[in-house]
Structure formats: C-alpha cells, structure tokens
Amino acid sequence: MPEELEVDHTERLRALIASAEGKALDSYLESVPVGEVPRSIELLEEEERRRLVESLPIGTAARLIDQLPEAQAVEMLRLLDAALVARLLAELPSAEKADLLGDLGKKQAQAVISAMEPEEAAEARALGKYPDDVAGGLMITEFLTFPESSTVGDVVQELRRKAEQYATYDVQYIYVTSPDHRLVGVLRFRELLLDLESRPLRELMLKDPVTAPAMATRDELRALFDRYPYFGVPVVDDSQAIVGVVRRVDVEEAMAEAAEGDFLRSRGIVGGEELRSMPVPVRSRRRLAWLSINIVLNLIAASIIAAFQETLAAVIALAVFLPMLSDMSGASGNQAVAVSMRELAMGLIQPRDAYRVWVREIAVGAINGIVLGALVGCLAWFWKGNPYLGLVVGGALCINVMVAVSAGGTIPLLLKRLHADPAVASGPILTTITDMCGFFMALSFAAALMPLLKSS
Amino acid sequence: MPEELEVDHTERLRALIASAEGKALDSYLESVPVGEVPRSIELLEEEERRRLVESLPIGTAARLIDQLPEAQAVEMLRLLDAALVARLLAELPSAEKADLLGDLGKKQAQAVISAMEPEEAAEARALGKYPDDVAGGLMITEFLTFPESSTVGDVVQELRRKAEQYATYDVQYIYVTSPDHRLVGVLRFRELLLDLESRPLRELMLKDPVTAPAMATRDELRALFDRYPYFGVPVVDDSQAIVGVVRRVDVEEAMAEAAEGDFLRSRGIVGGEELRSMPVPVRSRRRLAWLSINIVLNLIAASIIAAFQETLAAVIALAVFLPMLSDMSGASGNQAVAVSMRELAMGLIQPRDAYRVWVREIAVGAINGIVLGALVGCLAWFWKGNPYLGLVVGGALCINVMVAVSAGGTIPLLLKRLHADPAVASGPILTTITDMCGFFMALSFAAALMPLLKSS
Numbered sequence: 001m002p003e004e005l006e007v008d009h010t011e012r013l014r015a016l017i018a019s020a021e022g023k024a025l026d027s028y029l030e031s032v033p034v035g036e037v038p039r040s041i042e043l044l045e046e047e048e049r050r051r052l053v054e055s056l057p058i059g060t061a062a063r064l065i066d067q068l069p070e071a072q073a074v075e076m077l078r079l080l081d082a083a084l085v086a087r088l089l090a091e092l093p094s095a096e097k098a099d100l101l102g103d104l105g106k107k108q109a110q111a112v113i114s115a116m117e118p119e120e121a122a123e124a125r126a127l128g129k130y131p132d133d134v135a136g137g138l139m140i141t142e143f144l145t146f147p148e149s150s151t152v153g154d155v156v157q158e159l160r161r162k163a164e165q166y167a168t169y170d171v172q173y174i175y176v177t178s179p180d181h182r183l184v185g186v187l188r189f190r191e192l193l194l195d196l197e198s199r200p201l202r203e204l205m206l207k208d209p210v211t212a213p214a215m216a217t218r219d220e221l222r223a224l225f226d227r228y229p230y231f232g233v234p235v236v237d238d239s240q241a242i243v244g245v246v247r248r249v250d251v252e253e254a255m256a257e258a259a260e261g262d263f264l265r266s267r268g269i270v271g272g273e274e275l276r277s278m279p280v281p282v283r284s285r286r287r288l289a290w291l292s293i294n295i296v297l298n299l300i301a302a303s304i305i306a307a308f309q310e311t312l313a314a315v316i317a318l319a320v321f322l323p324m325l326s327d328m329s330g331a332s333g334n335q336a337v338a339v340s341m342r343e344l345a346m347g348l349i350q351p352r353d354a355y356r357v358w359v360r361e362i363a364v365g366a367i368n369g370i371v372l373g374a375l376v377g378c379l380a381w382f383w384k385g386n387p388y389l390g391l392v393v394g395g396a397l398c399i400n401v402m403v404a405v406s407a408g409g410t411i412p413l414l415l416k417r418l419h420a421d422p423a424v425a426s427g428p429i430l431t432t433i434t435d436m437c438g439f440f441m442a443l444s445f446a447a448a449l450m451p452l453l454k455s456s
Numbered sequence: 457m458p459e460e461l462e463v464d465h466t467e468r469l470r471a472l473i474a475s476a477e478g479k480a481l482d483s484y485l486e487s488v489p490v491g492e493v494p495r496s497i498e499l500l501e502e503e504e505r506r507r508l509v510e511s512l513p514i515g516t517a518a519r520l521i522d523q524l525p526e527a528q529a530v531e532m533l534r535l536l537d538a539a540l541v542a543r544l545l546a547e548l549p550s551a552e553k554a555d556l557l558g559d560l561g562k563k564q565a566q567a568v569i570s571a572m573e574p575e576e577a578a579e580a581r582a583l584g585k586y587p588d589d590v591a592g593g594l595m596i597t598e599f600l601t602f603p604e605s606s607t608v609g610d611v612v613q614e615l616r617r618k619a620e621q622y623a624t625y626d627v628q629y630i631y632v633t634s635p636d637h638r639l640v641g642v643l644r645f646r647e648l649l650l651d652l653e654s655r656p657l658r659e660l661m662l663k664d665p666v667t668a669p670a671m672a673t674r675d676e677l678r679a680l681f682d683r684y685p686y687f688g689v690p691v692v693d694d695s696q697a698i699v700g701v702v703r704r705v706d707v708e709e710a711m712a713e714a715a716e717g718d719f720l721r722s723r724g725i726v727g728g729e730e731l732r733s734m735p736v737p738v739r740s741r742r743r744l745a746w747l748s749i750n751i752v753l754n755l756i757a758a759s760i761i762a763a764f765q766e767t768l769a770a771v772i773a774l775a776v777f778l779p780m781l782s783d784m785s786g787a788s789g790n791q792a793v794a795v796s797m798r799e800l801a802m803g804l805i806q807p808r809d810a811y812r813v814w815v816r817e818i819a820v821g822a823i824n825g826i827v828l829g830a831l832v833g834c835l836a837w838f839w840k841g842n843p844y845l846g847l848v849v850g851g852a853l854c855i856n857v858m859v860a861v862s863a864g865g866t867i868p869l870l871l872k873r874l875h876a877d878p879a880v881a882s883g884p885i886l887t888t889i890t891d892m893c894g895f896f897m898a899l900s901f902a903a904a905l906m907p908l909l910k911s912s
Contacts, residue, residue, distance in 0.1 A: 035679030038803045067682045069802040156649050163650065168685070172628070193612050193648060194619065223491030226523045229624070231705075249687075252708035259715035260798065266719065267794035268787055274795050275804065276816040284823040287791050291828060294787050298780040299835070305776045306839075313772040320761045323891065324754040326779050331724055331750050335743050338723035339730050342716065346525040347494045348731065360732040367740040372747060379755070383762075435779065 009036065010043040017048050022055045029056075029064065038068055041076075042277055050079040053088075062091030065100075070257075071273040074103040082111035090120055093168070094141040095250060098127035102137075126243075135221060136214035138254055139235045139244030142168070145175045148184055148202035155201070156192055172231045175242050176205045182240040185209060211236045212246055218258065221251045223347065262341070262423040268294075270424055297428050301326075301435035308443035315446050315453045317384050321376070321393045325442055328372060328397060329404040329434040336361050336408030337426045344412060344422070351417035354410045365405030373398025388452040396442035404434045465492065466499040473504050478511045485512075485520065494524055497532075498733055506535040509544075518547030521556075526713075527729040530559040538567035546576055549624070550597040551706060554583035558593075582699075591677055592670035594710055595691045595700030598624070601631045604640055604658035611657070612648055628687045631698050632661045638696040641665060667692045668702055674714065677707045679803065718797065718879040724750075726880055753884050757782075757891035764899035771902050771909045773840050777832070777849045781898055784828060784853060785860040785890040792817050792864030793882045800868060800878070807873035810866045821861030829854025844908040852898035860890045 009032060016025045032040055041049060053061050053076060065073045065088055077085050077100060085104075089097045089112065101109050101124055109128075113121050123141065130136025144166070146155055155174060159166060174192075176185035185205030212221060212233050224233060225248045232247040264273065268290045274283055305312065305322065312318055340357060343349045349357060377394015381387050408430050412422035415429075446453055465488060472481045488496055497505060509517045509532060521529045521544055533541050533556060541560075545553045545568065557565050557580055565584075569577050579597065586592025600622070602611055611630060615622060630648075632641035641661030668677060668689050680689060681704045688703040720729065724746045730739055761768065761778065768774055796813060799805045805813060833850015837843050864886050868878035871885075902909055 034683050035676055035803055037679075037683075039806065039809075042804045069682075069804070072802065072804065159646065159649055163646075166646075189646065190615065190619075190622075193615055220491060223493075226525075227490050227493075247705075249703075249705040249708055252705055252712055256708055256712035256715055259712055259719060260801070263715060263719045263722065264794050264798060267722070268791040269794045269798075273798070276795065276799065276813065280816075280819045280823070284820045287788070287820065288824055288827060290791075291784065291787055291824065292831075294784065295780075295828065295831065298783050302776050302780050305779070306773075309772050309776070312775050313769060316765050316769040316772075317762075319768050319775040319778070320758050320765070322775070323761070323779050323782050323895075324751075324758050326782070327754050327887065327891075328747065328751065331747055332743070335724040335746075338720050338725045339732065342720060342725075342729070343732065345716070346528065347491055348498045348525070348528065350495060353495075357732065360736075363736045364740045364743065367736070368744055368747065371744060372751065375748075375751065431783065435783075439779075 009040045013040060013044065013052070014048060017044070017051050017055065020051065020055045022057055025052065025055055026057060026060045029060070037064075038072055041068070042072065042275075046079060046277075049076055053080060054084065058087055059091055062088045066092055066096055070099060070103065071275055072277075074100060075275060075277060077104060078108065082108065082115045085112045086115035086120070089124075090116065094123065094127060094244075095138065097124065098137065099132070101128060102132055130214060133218045133254055133258070134214065135212040135216040135235045135246045136243070138218070138221070138250045139214075139246040140250070141244045143173075143175060143234075143242070143245045144169070145177050145183075145242060146201060148176045148178060148205070149200055151198050151200050152192055152194075152204070153198060159192075173234075173245075174201070175209075175234055175245075176201045177242065183209065183211060183234055183236055183242045186234070209234060211240075211242075213237075214243060218251065218254050219345075219347065221246060222255060225251055259345075265421065265423040266427055294428055297432040298435075301432055301439065304436050304439040305443070308439075308447065311443050311447045311450070314450065315389070317380070317389060318392070318442060318446055321380060322439060322442065324376065325393070325397055325400065325438045326431070326435050328376070329400040329438050330431045332365070332368060332372075332401045333404030333408030333430045333434055334427065336365075336405040337412055337422075337430060340409050340412040341422055341426070344416060349413070351413045354413045357409045357413065358406055361405040361409035362402060365402040368405070369398040369401035372401055386453065388449050392442060392445040392449060392453070396438055396445055399441060400434060400438040403437050404430070407433050465496045469496055469500065469508070470504060473500070473507050473511065476507065476511045478513055481508065481511055482513060482516045485516070493520075494528055497524070498528065498731075502535060502733075505532055509536060510540065514543055515547055518544045522548055522552055526555060526559065527731055528733075530556060531731060531733060533560060534564065538564065538571045541568045542571035542576070545580075546572065550579065550583065550700075551594065553580065554593065555588070557584060558588055586670060589674045589710055589714070590670065591668040591672040591691045591702045592700070594674070594677070594706045595670075595702040596706070597700045599629075599631060599690075599698070599701045600625070601633050601639075601698060602657060604632045604634060604661070605656055606632075607654050607656050608648055608650075608660065609653040612653070615648075629690075629701075630657070631665075631690055631701075632657045633698065639665065639667060639690055639692055639698045642690070665690060667696075667698075669693075670699060674707065674710050675801075675803065677702060678711060681707055715801075721877065721879040722883055750884055753888040754891075757888055757895065760892050760895040761899070764895075764903065767899050767903045767906070770906065771845070773836070773845060774849070774898060774902055777836060778895060778898065780832065781849070781853055781856065781894045782887070782891050784832070785856040785894050786887045788821070788824060788828075788857045789860030789864030789886045789890055790883065792821075792861040793868055793878075793886060796865050796868040797878055797882070800872060805869070807869045810869045813865045813869060814862055817861040817865035818858060821858040824861070825854040825857035828857055842909065844905050848898060848901040848905060848909070852894055852901055855897060856890060856894040859893050860886070863889050 012028060016028055065076060113124050172189050174187045175183055176187060178184045185207050186209040187201060187205045191204060210228055210233055212224060212235050214235050214237055232245045234242045235244040235246050237243050270290050271286045373394040376397050377390040380393040381390030411426050411429055415422040415425050472484055521532060569580050572580060628645055630643045631639055632643060634640045641663050642665040643657060643661045647660060666684055666689055668680060668691050670691050670693055688701045690698045691700040691702050693699050726746050727742045829850040832853050833846040836849040837846030867882050867885055871878040871881050
C-alpha cells in the first residue's frame, strides 16, 4: 500500500474529529480497511482520541473499543470520564466488560461502577470477584438455563419470543437446572431440531455434565478442553449453581495473552504492557525499575573481576574473552530456560522434575560445552600463539556452558515452586550465576597457570 | 498431590503397556486426572510410548493423540509406521489432521498420505496446499452448505436424517450456495427454529457474507474477528466457492502458538520446538547452530576490545565494567525490542514507522541513559576515587543506552521489512551493535583521557 494513502487516513480522521461529525466519522471508520484501524488511531493525539470516542454514537464507539487490542482500548478509556466509560461498557459483552474494568486503575474502575445502572454494577462486581485467569474471570454470563421439567417445545417458544435478545448470545448449549438451582444437565442446541416437542429436557439432556469450578486455572481449563471436544463448559460455584460459561475460545485467547505477556516480561517489560503512546515518564520509570535490579546483579558479577584485577592486568588478552564468555554462557542457558518454560506450559514437566530435567540438559550441555570450548579455546591459542591461554578460555567456557544449561533448565522449575514468575526472573538469575561462575573460572584458572601464560 | 501417587501413575501405565491390555489401558488413561496425561506419557520410554498407541483401540488412541500438546503428539506419531498413522489421522477433525501431517517430516507425511483411503488422501493434499498460518491452513472442512432454493424445512429434515454424522460438526452457521457453487449467504443455525418451514433460504439468509480468502494471513484473520463478532467465517477460493470455515477459536489458537514460538526463537530455540524427550544429538545440533552464529557475532564485538588492549592494560579497572556495559545496554535495548514486537503484533506500528518509533524511544532512552550512566559512573568514581574513570564508564553507558533503545526499537521493523523473523534475529543483531558501540566508546574515551585516568 503506498505511503501517501496511509497518511490521508489519519489526516481525514483528524479533520472529521475537528468538525465533530459523529455520523461522518462513523461511516469513515467503517471504510478503513480491517487491521488498519488500531494504527490509524494510534497516530492521533491524545486529545483527538478522546474527542473521537465522544463524537461517535455510543454503539459505534463501543464497537470501536471492542475491536482494538485490549491494551490500546484501556488507554482510550483512561482518557474518558467515568459516566461515558460506564455507558460504553454497558454495550459490550460481559467478558470484555470485565477485562477492561479490571485493567483500568482501581480508582477509575470504582468511579465507573458507581456510574453504572444498578444491575450492570452488580454484574460487574460479581465478575470482578475472580482473578483474570481463572474460569470465573474468563467466563461469559450470557447463557440459557431452563428447569429440567421444561419441554423442548417450551424452550423453542421461549427462544422465538426473545429471539431479539438472544441474537447476540454465543449459545451452543442449553443448561438444565434442578428446582434447587443446581446444574443437572446439558443439551446441545441442535437437539432442539429433533422433533421431540413434548419431551421434558430431563429425558434428553446429557446428565452429570463436565463443569469447571469458578476458580479453575487457565492451565486446568486448557487441559479440560484438550480432553473434551466441547465448545464451552459451564462454570459452577460451590453449590453447583451455574454462574457462567467458559468457552474454548476464551481459554485460547487467554493462552495467547499469557504467552505474549511472558515474552514481554522475559525481555524486561514488567508491570504491565507498554504502548509507545503512554507518557514518557511512566514508560521510563517502569523500564528503569527492572534495569536497576539488573545493575545490582551485574555488580555482583563484576565484583569477581574486580577481585582478580592483577591477574587480568598480567594477561590482558583474557579481557577480550570475558564478555564473550558471559554472552555465550548466557545464550546456552537461555535455550534451556526456554525449553523448560515451554514444557511447563505444556504440562510435560512439573517443579518436582528438576533432577530429570537436569539429566536431560547436562547431556546436551556437555556436547555443546566441549564444542564451543574447543572452538573458542583454539581461537585464543592461535591468536596469541599460547596453548595455555586457549586452555584457560576454552576450559572455562566448556564448564560454564554445562553450568548454564543446568541452571537454565532448573531455575524456572524452582521459581515455579516458589510461586515466582519464571518469565521475569529466570533470565537475570541465570546470567548472574553464569557470569559469576564463568569469570571466576577463567580468572582463577589464569591465576593458577600464570607463569605459563605470561610467556605469551 | 503427594509425589508417590504420581510415580504410581507411570508405573501402572508401564505395567499395562507391558501386558498389552488395550481395554485396561483405555480405562486407566480415562482415570488419569485431566492435565496429568501429557507428563505421564512423557515419563515413558520411547518403546513404551510406541506400544501404548499400538495397544489402544484406534478411536481411543486418536483421542489420546488429539489431547496431547501438538509437539508431543508429533513425536509420538514419528515412532509409528505410516499405516497406523494414517488410521489415527482418519479419526481426527480436519484441522488437527492437517496440522499433524504438516509437522511430520516430508518423507513420513508422504508415506502416511499413500497409506490413506483415497478420499482422505485427497482431503489431506488439499489442506496441505496451504501454509499453516493462513486461512486455508487454519480452517476446518466440516461445514454445511445448502442451495439457496432449499427451504428451512429441507434443512431441518436433512439435519435430522444425518444427526449422527453431524454430531461432531462445530456448526453455528449454514452456508448457502448459488447454482454455480458460489457462496451467496449465511444463516445462523438458531434461525432454523423460527418456524418458517416453507421459506427458501435465499429469503432468510444474510447476503454478501463476510468471507476470508484462503491465503488470508493470521494477522488479517485476527483483525477480521476483531471487527466482526462472528464465531466463524467461510473461507473461499478465487471463484468464491466455499472451501472451509475458519473459526475464531482457530485464530486464537494460532495466535497463542505464534507467541509461544516467538518466545522460543527469541531465546535461541530455532528450527522447531524442542522437547527433552527428543534425541540428544538432534537437540544439541539445533542449539549449536544458533550458538555458532552468536560466536561469530561475539568475535566481531570482541575484536574492538582486542584493538584497545594497551589502553585496557593501562586502566585495568575498565575491564570490570565492560561486561556490565554490555549487559545493561543489551537489557535496555531488549526492552525496546519487546515493545516493538508487541506493537507490530497488535497492528499499532508498521515497518514504515521506524522514525516515529525512534522518536518515542529516544525520549525514554535519554532519561534512562542519564540515570544509569550517572549511577554506574558514580560507582566507578567512588570505587577508584577517580572522577575521570566515572566519566568514561558513565558517559559510555549513557550514550550506549540511547544507541541500544534506538537500535532495539527499530531493528524489528527493519527485519520485518526484509521479511526476516524479528523474534530470532533482533536479539543477536542488537547485542552485537551495542557491544561494539559500547566497548568502542568506553575504550576510546579512556584512550583520550589516559593521563587523567592513570593517576588513579
């Protein structure tokens, strides 16, 4: 797509916002190609984004919010006053509503809930009870229940009568309840077509349906959907009353978000998603918080070099290899971290498998350590013509790669056991260990072989 | 869960496999708690895994394969002969079948297709035409079409007649075709309940339905589902004939897989997923391939230090700070890489936005560079009591952090423009640039201020 066309998009939006023509904005946004919308809006100034939402008819504004990536949508909502946010959220499905409310600051979320209709507010509070990543936080609350004594005919009639209201429901099942409100069965929607008008649901329904407790975790839900081919599973509270439906698609979406979050946190974006449209001081502060911890860890590793300054001064060629030693060991260890995190996510290993993981890592680490150590050792030897320099550098790298894969493979398991976040903490802990260990080995080997090295 | 119970799981499986009791294995596997299955199988030996699949009734074996994480399932299939794999795949839904076939080696995939029933083989080949991550690769081929002249009554009767066959279909829509096989409309399943038996579909259907071309990319599909609230969208070929249905859940699953893949590749697991149950030589070779590239890049950076050996020997304290300079700059740059990759994935930026990204990065980089540079500079000053050492180290870090965020923010965009994979390449390229630049600045600043530094 030619660049000029693109610029026109944003310029046109800008002009329409300036003239506050809600209708024209509406139809223009509709004409922006799918996938171009988030960026067109990102290019607007904060004030323009605020006025854009304010100018649009409420339904369109809500659909726009719903269509943006969640982080961007939350940034938009932050610009608006509580009453408008409440009206926007009222237009959205329950799951999106709860997600967005949860991501707003506590203060704004409170203000928004206060501005809601009483019924809406009660629903929002109910959904807000659950953490984001358990069944109660992922579920939708638009579902259909009928008493077990209803007949198929009753259900079909009810559906016809309220067709309008149910049109937005993602219904594949009908949930059947006992007189004391327990969930007792499930009926597939299509079974209503089977010409059994007068039969009560209790005779047709699947009894003892698979359910998820409201506090089931994301991983438990994924395992559930891996085992059963259902599109959605009813979520029940302690008294077996149905409180919502968690759908396969909600779980997959949560898995994608979790993986994206792991990626960000493992690269030092912690404390929430960062968009470049956020204020510079916020972005800088969050990034610095993580970098500061790294400085401390780096100092610990550097103190090893500081303790060996004399050795290093005597064999200055070693200084050329220290950053390489640090980097190669870190890279080897990070590969092991990645595999452990992935196997944890797939349920192939658990924290108690540390020994088994280590056995499988050290086999690879020994081979790779020997290969890399030999390679770098020979380089050092030929460069300075001193085999002992090669021995020191190559030997340290060889052993350190084994240390690195051992640490890298097991650290995520230990962090998981301590209920810490492996994505954030594995990298910094790993490199601190490998740096300390690597520098210590290279420099103490050199100190031991000093007479032989000095002749170079 | 107590550890002993767990061990019993695998031991029990082992005993049942040894006695090859298919039925007992079947019912035992059913009793293993959801989520424990992948690990119980991972703990088995290769031979045992092979015999497990061979002993189970074919339907159960297929359901087991379907329930495992894809990478693990593929490893299981690799152990089996082509005829058995063909029979297993025949039991699976079309999308899973295509995924698994695509992940088998080319040779085994060919053998499996040859062993399939002709109809199955044709379907597999048709799905195999498309890459994994476009609509054609993500779609399912179980869907319902009816001619536009059919009535609601016809449809309901057909559904009743073939209720058994359609029971496994994930049907929310009925697709309506013209006499020349073009897709002309969509009808929601529930509209069949609206008591309009004799009305032809063409009067009820939604005309000009939203469709996805078979080559629509994952990101395009995500944008499509962000805009429209549908559960699935028909996939059409060039002649507007429907070839499949891509569901929201398939796209979310693909997004999760993509994010998980990015995570792995960004940590040096390239050339496919690694499971620790894979043979050591394969795992070692794949990891080494990536590490070797890193060695070369490291050598380039180290050559800068080598060129300044005399300077370094004169001010050996600098050697303490070089690894820290490398690590802190790399960490700062990686934060920028993460934000760019995330914004790319969300559609907030495009390759042509490099300048805009840089402007937003340098603002953060300047603040963080000054803060980190001042911090580390003061440390160096107080440690050796020489303010010039602080100036050299702090100054180099300050400027290098700005270089790092500039490079980190823009490299993923440039790689994307070159159709290279930002997840694999951004990290190594970034650290090579920041290492070279950082080492050069620190050492040439030191060379320039040598008389002042030596007095320390």
